[in-house]
Amino acid sequence: MPRYYYGTVPVLAWILNHYFYERTHYTWLADAFYPHGTNPGSSNPYQIYGLLYQPWAELDPHARFVRDMRRSLVDGVVARESAGKLDNITAARLKRVCASVRIDLFYPVLYRVDIGRISRSRRIVANSGLEGSREFLVSDLRESEFDLLLADNDRDDYFADLVLCEREGEVLMHPMLALALLETKVG
Amino acid sequence: MNTPAYRPLSRELIGVLLSPENTAAEQSWSRLAGALHSNVSMLSVTHPRPLYWNDEFNRQRIAEEPARLRGTPFFEPAVANVRAAQEIERMARERRGTPEVQDVVEQYLDALLDEFDAIRFYPERPPVRPAGEENGLAGDHRAVAAR
Numbered sequence: 001m002p003r004y005y006y007g008t009v010p011v012l013a014w015i016l017n018h019y020f021y022e023r024t025h026y027t028w029l030a031d032a033f034y035p036h037g038t039n040p041g042s043s044n045p046y047q048i049y050g051l052l053y054q055p056w057a058e059l060d061p062h063a064r065f066v067r068d069m070r071r072s073l074v075d076g077v078v079a080r081e082s083a084g085k086l087d088n089i090t091a092a093r094l095k096r097v098c099a100s101v102r103i104d105l106f107y108p109v110l111y112r113v114d115i116g117r118i119s120r121s122r123r124i125v126a127n128s129g130l131e132g133s134r135e136f137l138v139s140d141l142r143e144s145e146f147d148l149l150l151a152d153n154d155r156d157d158y159f160a161d162l163v164l165c166e167r168e169g170e171v172l173m174h175p176m177l178a179l180a181l182l183e184t185k186v187g
Numbered sequence: 188m189n190t191p192a193y194r195p196l197s198r199e200l201i202g203v204l205l206s207p208e209n210t211a212a213e214q215s216w217s218r219l220a221g222a223l224h225s226n227v228s229m230l231s232v233t234h235p236r237p238l239y240w241n242d243e244f245n246r247q248r249i250a251e252e253p254a255r256l257r258g259t260p261f262f263e264p265a266v267a268n269v270r271a272a273q274e275i276e277r278m279a280r281e282r283r284g285t286p287e288v289q290d291v292v293e294q295y296l297d298a299l300l301d302e303f304d305a306i307r308f309y310p311e312r313p314p315v316r317p318a319g320e321e322n323g324l325a326g327d328h329r330a331v332a333a334r
Contacts, residue, residue, distance in 0.1 A: 013238050028236045040232035048235055062314040067300045068224075068234050070307075075221035076239035099307045126240075127229045131283070137240070 002114040005029035005136065008045040010052055010069050010106040012098070014148065015162055015182070019175040020094065021080060025141040027111055031134035043135045045110065052108035053151075059103060066106050073098035093179055102185045107159070110149040113138070117145055191271035191278070193223075193295045194264045195302035201309050204261065212259050219252035219265055223272050224299055230279045230292045271295065 007029045017025040030039050034046040041047045055063030074095050081091035097105075115123070115136070124137040148167050153159055162181060166173060196204060196216075204213050222245040225237045249272070253265040275295060278288050304313035 009238065026239055042228075042232050042235055051235075064300070065235070067304060068228065068296075069238060071221065071224050071300060071303050072228070072237040072239050074217070075225055075237065078218055078221055079239055079241060079244055082244070137236075139241075 003116050005031055005113045005115045006033045006045040007111040008048040008108050011109050011163060012073060012101065012105040014109055018166060019178040023143045026139050027141045029113055029136050029138060035134055039133045039135055043133055049108045052106055055103055056107045061103055069106060070098055097182045097186055100186045101182060104185055107153055112147040112149055113145060190291055191274035193271060193298035194267045195298050196264060200260055201306055205309055212256060212261055215252045215255040216261055218248050220299060222248040223268055227272055227275060227292060227295050231296060232289060233293060234296050
């Protein structure tokens with residue numbers, strides 16, 4: 001029987017992982033969508049979902065919560081660039097996207113993972129996880145290992161092209177085309 | 188010792204950092220700030236877990252980037268920010284989860300992210316938060332609940 005863990009990320013994180021990081025997803029997972037009483041807000045998928053959804057739904061460009069996400073998405077690009085997995089021109093373009101893309105790309109999506117399929121050696125326990133918070137970091141999650149769940153937003157052509165069709169395997173968009181599409185939302 | 192705090196660049200220094208002849212310094216400052224944000228976020232119970240965290244990569248940047256800024260006006264604040272983060276990590280090891288440590292963590296991250304905004308909006312000023320609106324997860328929740 002599956003034992004599901006959940007993680008919430010802005011869709012921009014899924015897009016970067018999918019198109020630019022060899023479909024390898026860096027993911028924090030909690031042992032419930034709403035791990036009430038066990039996990040701090042920083043690792044509670046339900047709370048994170050709400051804090052991303054609200055500014056997305058209200059087109060609030062100044063949501064403070066999103067700044068953390070932008071900062072660490074930039075950091076992910078820096079890490080790939082430093083490891084020689086991204087050329088410096090693409091990295092510079094991606095950093096600009098992470099820092100400045102409109103709130104549309106911070107729509108929250110949910111990863112659902114059957115934790116039994118992830119070997120113990122890949123489940124990293126860190127910080128509050130060492131003190132009772134029920135969470136793992138999986139830094140190399142493959143797309144065959146999780147379900148991508150969306151509450152809505154399935155009628156937006158832009159979103160459908162970049163995410164939904166790719167998820168279904170209907171279209172395999174070239175990463176540079178994906179980057180060009182992302183850049184249309186910068187500003 | 189004073190409470191460890193992030194020392195953001197002044198608006199004037201941000202202007203210098205973003206000038207075309209300082210591209211290398213700007214990249215070093217960004218790499219260092221990224222590493223500090225990543226490590227200190229791991230100690231927070233309100234800011235989200237970083238979407239990228241690699242302890243070894245962070246340690247490497249924290250060790251190397253300040254040296255790249257030597258001889259620039261960014262060296263001193265870079266070293267101060269590294270020392271403050273190290274002090275916070277020491278405090279967290281000894282008194283993790285106490286309100287005092289959490290306050291220090293939140294203030295460090297908020298100052299770092301305010302600077303991040305100041306840099307990405309420059310030369311415009313980032314939007315001003317409504318008076319009384321708090322930072323972090325709890326603040327965002329209260330702001331949403333108040334609508």
